[in-house]
Amino acid sequence: MVIGLGDLFGRGFGPRAHWIAVPAVFGSLLFSLIAFGSVLSGGPHDLTLYTWAVSGTFQASIGIHVDALTAVMLLLVTIVSSLVHLYTVGYMHGDRGYARFFAYLGLFTFSMLMLVTAANLLQLYIFWEAVGLCSYLLIAHWYERPPAAAAATKAFVVNRVGDFGFALGIFLVFRLVGSLDYDKVFAELPKHAGETISIAGFDLPAVTLIALLLFMGAVGKSAQLPLHVWLPDAMEGPTPISALIHAATMVTAGVFMIARLIPIFNLSAAAMDVIATTGAVTALFAATIALTQNDIKRIVAYSTVSQLGYMVMACGLGASIGGIFHLLTHGAFKALLFLGCGSVIHAMAGEQDLRKMGGLKSRLPVTYVTFYIGALALAGIPPLAGFFSKDEILYRALLSGEVGIVFYGVGAVTSFLTAFYSFRLIYTVFHGPSRVDPKVAASLHESPSVMTIPLIVLAVLSVTVGWAGLPIPGLNGIAAILGPVLAPGETTEPVSGLLWLVMAGSVAVSLAGWMAARYFYLTRPELPKQWAARAAALYRLSLNKWYVDELYDRLFVRPTTRLADRLWRTVDVRTIDEAVNGVGGSTLAGARILRLLQSGQLQHYALVMMVGTFVILTVYLIVR
Amino acid sequence: MVPLSYYVILSTVVFLIGVVGVLIRRNIIIILLSIELMLNAANINFVAFSHYLQNINGQVFVFFVLTVAAAEVVVGLAIIIALYRGKTTVYIENINLMKG
Numbered sequence: 001m002v003i004g005l006g007d008l009f010g011r012g013f014g015p016r017a018h019w020i021a022v023p024a025v026f027g028s029l030l031f032s033l034i035a036f037g038s039v040l041s042g043g044p045h046d047l048t049l050y051t052w053a054v055s056g057t058f059q060a061s062i063g064i065h066v067d068a069l070t071a072v073m074l075l076l077v078t079i080v081s082s083l084v085h086l087y088t089v090g091y092m093h094g095d096r097g098y099a100r101f102f103a104y105l106g107l108f109t110f111s112m113l114m115l116v117t118a119a120n121l122l123q124l125y126i127f128w129e130a131v132g133l134c135s136y137l138l139i140a141h142w143y144e145r146p147p148a149a150a151a152a153t154k155a156f157v158v159n160r161v162g163d164f165g166f167a168l169g170i171f172l173v174f175r176l177v178g179s180l181d182y183d184k185v186f187a188e189l190p191k192h193a194g195e196t197i198s199i200a201g202f203d204l205p206a207v208t209l210i211a212l213l214l215f216m217g218a219v220g221k222s223a224q225l226p227l228h229v230w231l232p233d234a235m236e237g238p239t240p241i242s243a244l245i246h247a248a249t250m251v252t253a254g255v256f257m258i259a260r261l262i263p264i265f266n267l268s269a270a271a272m273d274v275i276a277t278t279g280a281v282t283a284l285f286a287a288t289i290a291l292t293q294n295d296i297k298r299i300v301a302y303s304t305v306s307q308l309g310y311m312v313m314a315c316g317l318g319a320s321i322g323g324i325f326h327l328l329t330h331g332a333f334k335a336l337l338f339l340g341c342g343s344v345i346h347a348m349a350g351e352q353d354l355r356k357m358g359g360l361k362s363r364l365p366v367t368y369v370t371f372y373i374g375a376l377a378l379a380g381i382p383p384l385a386g387f388f389s390k391d392e393i394l395y396r397a398l399l400s401g402e403v404g405i406v407f408y409g410v411g412a413v414t415s416f417l418t419a420f421y422s423f424r425l426i427y428t429v430f431h432g433p434s435r436v437d438p439k440v441a442a443s444l445h446e447s448p449s450v451m452t453i454p455l456i457v458l459a460v461l462s463v464t465v466g467w468a469g470l471p472i473p474g475l476n477g478i479a480a481i482l483g484p485v486l487a488p489g490e491t492t493e494p495v496s497g498l499l500w501l502v503m504a505g506s507v508a509v510s511l512a513g514w515m516a517a518r519y520f521y522l523t524r525p526e527l528p529k530q531w532a533a534r535a536a537a538l539y540r541l542s543l544n545k546w547y548v549d550e551l552y553d554r555l556f557v558r559p560t561t562r563l564a565d566r567l568w569r570t571v572d573v574r575t576i577d578e579a580v581n582g583v584g585g586s587t588l589a590g591a592r593i594l595r596l597l598q599s600g601q602l603q604h605y606a607l608v609m610m611v612g613t614f615v616i617l618t619v620y621l622i623v624r
Numbered sequence: 625m626v627p628l629s630y631y632v633i634l635s636t637v638v639f640l641i642g643v644v645g646v647l648i649r650r651n652i653i654i655i656l657l658s659i660e661l662m663l664n665a666a667n668i669n670f671v672a673f674s675h676y677l678q679n680i681n682g683q684v685f686v687f688f689v690l691t692v693a694a695a696e697v698v699v700g701l702a703i704i705i706a707l708y709r710g711k712t713t714v715y716i717e718n719i720n721l722m723k724g
Binding site: 603 | 643646647648716717719720721722723
């Protein structure tokens with residue numbers, strides 16, 4: 001069954017552009033629902049659209065492969081994209097690049113849909129790059145602003161670093177297996193399990209190397225440490241795309257890829273350990289930064305990095321069902337939080353600093369309520385969605401082996417921090433005395449319904465989606481759907497006492513975080529400053545993002561710039577320019593010499609003629 | 625009989641004197657003179673071969689050449705006088721407007 005292939009990437013139609021884009025994406029949503037139903041009842045579908053490259057025995061085609069994992073991703077992408085499209089009609093109203101924005105949104109949705117429906121590594125990689133490109137284009141939507149252009153470049157370059165590893169991994173797969181189709185690779189690669197590849201004199205285990213290289217792609221795309229630096233700066237882009245690409249879809253492509261290729265990753269325990277550790281460290285690291293940020297979008301951005309860490313960690317621990325479940329719930333409440341931020345920013349006429357906000361709950365009621373629901377979901381408070389998915393991950397972490405308790409510990413601490421910064425955000429923005437600039441306060445208004453309706457829909461989803469994955473056998477829809485794809489052969493376990501214990505622990509941790517935030521920001525709001533002053537070094541570390549950007553600047557950016565400068569001066573100016581000018585110069589010199597022939601003296605010309613004639617005669621006579 | 629080669633050598637020598645004159649002399653009128661020399665060297669050649677081949681055509685042709693030479697000298701002198709009117713010089717090295 002064919003899914004509507006996402007959106008067209010249409011050209012500008014001016015202020016009426018949304019009439020093309022919105023129906024198109026809602027049409028895709030409809031098709032995704034149909035596809036989902038079809039896969040549930042019938043099983044996976046395959047459709048080859050176009051055979052692209054045939055070379056010897058290698059064949060690559062662009063096509064559609066829909067199984068349960070793909071179907072849920074399709075739903076996620078189309079639902080969030082549709083809501084974002086609707087939201088954009090209000091948020092970007094009057095913007096000069098209104099039509100261009102919808103065009104790129106459509107291009108992005110198309111690329112993302114083609115990515116998740118890929119049946120081979122080549123198509124996956126093509127559209128992986130394409131979504132990176134769209135991210136660049138959309139972050140730099142207001143391209144005249146230098147920070148936006150710089151952020152877009154940073155996003156693309158950092159992404160590319162990851163993609164480099166990803167490409168190498170794909171090359172290696174091809175070298176070992178000879179094909180890039182998923183089914184062939186999954187079938188053939190286990191046969192190479194013990195092999196090593198000799199590179200630069202070192203014998204490296206082939207399958208582990210492949211897994212690690214492929215994971216590099218996910219590190220870049222899903223903003224894991226150390227390639228996380230682009231995501232917070234990507235907040236320069238308009239909020240709708242922060243919600244779409246940097247919360248619900250593009251960044252999740254990395255997690256999706258790990259889940260999709262889990263048969264490959266399962267072959268290498270070492271790689272899985274690396275994946276789990278990276279995810280755990282990222283989750284904790286990003287949460288510590290989110291505690292002190294003052295830009296509301298940055299808080300949510302670091303939260304995204306942290307939650308992505310959870311998902312990656314889950315996949316690394318063998319709980320990819322949990323990882324994908326969290327991906328889905330996170331897509332709902334994170335998009336909600338971003339769109340909520342957008343609503344606040346829209347009302348505050350562009351202000352994003354929470355030190356200039358406060359007491360907004362009375363002026364922005366719908367935004368406030370939906371945002372509150374999003375924060376509850378993020379913090380993992382039952383019965384909202386975030387609780388079930390996060391709890392699933394924590395439970396699996398505990399069960400995952402000897403060091404499982406470490407991963408559980410990291411997850412639990414991060415959970416506490418997550419709840420804390422979520423409610424810090426709520427209390428500083430919506431509660432308390434108003435620190436809003438009077439000029440802005442006068443025009444504070446709730447957003448129009450094109451913006452609030454998506455908020456409400458996402459809020460409903462944030463509450464309900466979690467119920468698809470209740471850990472009670474028979475009611476766990478997520479495990480039933482994704483199990484056959486991600487963990488074939490595993491049977492569902494009965495509910496154990498440990499599970500209830502973990503659930504209770506999660507609730508306790510989340511509530512503790514919430515109450516702490518309440519205490520610090522509502523009851524005794526003078527406390528944060530005091531604590532920040534007393535732990536000044538830690539505070540500065542957190543506020544300055546642990547100086548990672550500065551480190552990269554020192555390590556990579558400045559040497560590269562210096563090298564480029566040197567190359568420019570010696571090669572470009574001295575060598576190439578000299579060569580080009582030299583051609584001109586030598587032509588002039590030659591001409592100067594030749595000009596001496598033009599003496600204007602008649603007798604010189606006559607002499608030359610005579611000499612020439614005699615030479616010809618002589619040669620003629622000699623030849624004869 | 626005078627051998628033919630004597631006449632041909634004579635003609636060649638006269639011709640070369642004419643050529644050298646064209647190339648070396650400064651005065652335009654002398655150059656014109658040298659051109660006439662070249663012409664007459666060719667005439668000597670004509671007559672010599674006419675006598676050698678016992679064919680009167682050569683000598684008849686000389687009449688034509690001499691006539692044309694006369695007309696040509698008239699035209700040449702007219703040009704020189706027009707040139708002199710503009711530049712007041714008879715020295716060919718000063719006529720170098722086409723230099724460069």
